[in-house]
Amino acid sequence: DVKVTQSSRYLVKRTGEKVFLECVQDMDHENMFWYRQDPGLGLRLIYFSYDVKMKEKGDIPEGYSVSREKKERFSLILESASTSQTSMYLCASRPLGGGPEYQPQHFGDGTRLSIL
Amino acid sequence: KNEVEQSPQNLTAQEGEFITINCSYSVGISALHWLQQHPGGGIVSLFMLSSGKKKHGRLIATINIQEKHSSLHITASHPRDSAVYICAVRFASVTDKLIFGTGTRLQVFP
Numbered sequence: 001d002v003k004v005t006q007s008s009r010y011l012v013k014r015t016g017e018k019v020f021l022e023c024v025q026d027m028d029h030e031n032m033f034w035y036r037q038d039p040g041l042g043l044r045l046i047y048f049s050y051d052v053k054m055k056e057k058g059d060i061p062e063g064y065s066v067s068r069e070k071k072e073r074f075s076l077i078l079e080s081a082s083t084s085q086t087s088m089y090l091c092a093s094r095p096l097g098g099g100p101e102y103q104p105q106h107f108g109d110g111t112r113l114s115i116l
Numbered sequence: 117k118n119e120v121e122q123s124p125q126n127l128t129a130q131e132g133e134f135i136t137i138n139c140s141y142s143v144g145i146s147a148l149h150w151l152q153q154h155p156g157g158g159i160v161s162l163f164m165l166s167s168g169k170k171k172h173g174r175l176i177a178t179i180n181i182q183e184k185h186s187s188l189h190i191t192a193s194h195p196r197d198s199a200v201y202i203c204a205v206r207f208a209s210v211t212d213k214l215i216f217g218t219g220t221r222l223q224v225f226p
Binding site (some may be wrong): 009018031033038041042043044045046050058088090092094102104106107108109110112 | 147151197204219
């Protein structure tokens with residue numbers, strides 16, 4: 001079974017801090033994703049990566065950066081945390097492949113981040 | 117306006133009832149996903165479909181491509197079905213991006 005592990009379930013940080021959210025998957029998936037989930041807005045894509053050291057902006061990348069130095073690990077970085085970044089953050093991964101080979105994303109359990 | 121609309125936003129039911137959750141989208145898609153999110157946050161994929169109907173246990177998902185509409189049905193609902201159900205669509209086969217609905221919160225009471 002695919003396992004996507006996020007380093008923390010709950011995290012409390014202060015405004016202006018640099019915050020790291022870590023995600024590790026154990027199935028050698030090429031594609032990894034970071035989302036945030038807010039009430040009434042659903043999941044929104046922040047960044048995704050389809051290979052080591054490759055990254056693509058999603059719909060709401062402002063205030064965030066990412067790092068993918070190893071295939072299994074995808075980190076989300078809040079350069080200078082703000083209260084507007086208080087949210088649930090979800091990581092996901094899936095293998096490369098489209099058409100009939102397409103497989104759905106596997107999600108981690110989420111990190112509920114509070115910025116005070 | 118969200119490109120993916122779900123209804124209802126909230127749903128309560130008695131154990132044993134038949135449940136229907138609806139999802140509409142605005143343009144042509146390559147696939148539609150139904151996801152389940154339990155309290156605590158973890159999301160699991162229930163179905164991925166691009167036409168017709170799929171069934172898994174008490175869950176049935178249908179899609180009508182012409183009407184741009186999908187439904188998720190739960191037969192003989194149970195309190196353990198209580199969760200948020202999320203519809204997501206992929207608009208083109210060359211992109212990995214999913215567009216998500218805002219979810220339907222289902223509570224099933226004994």
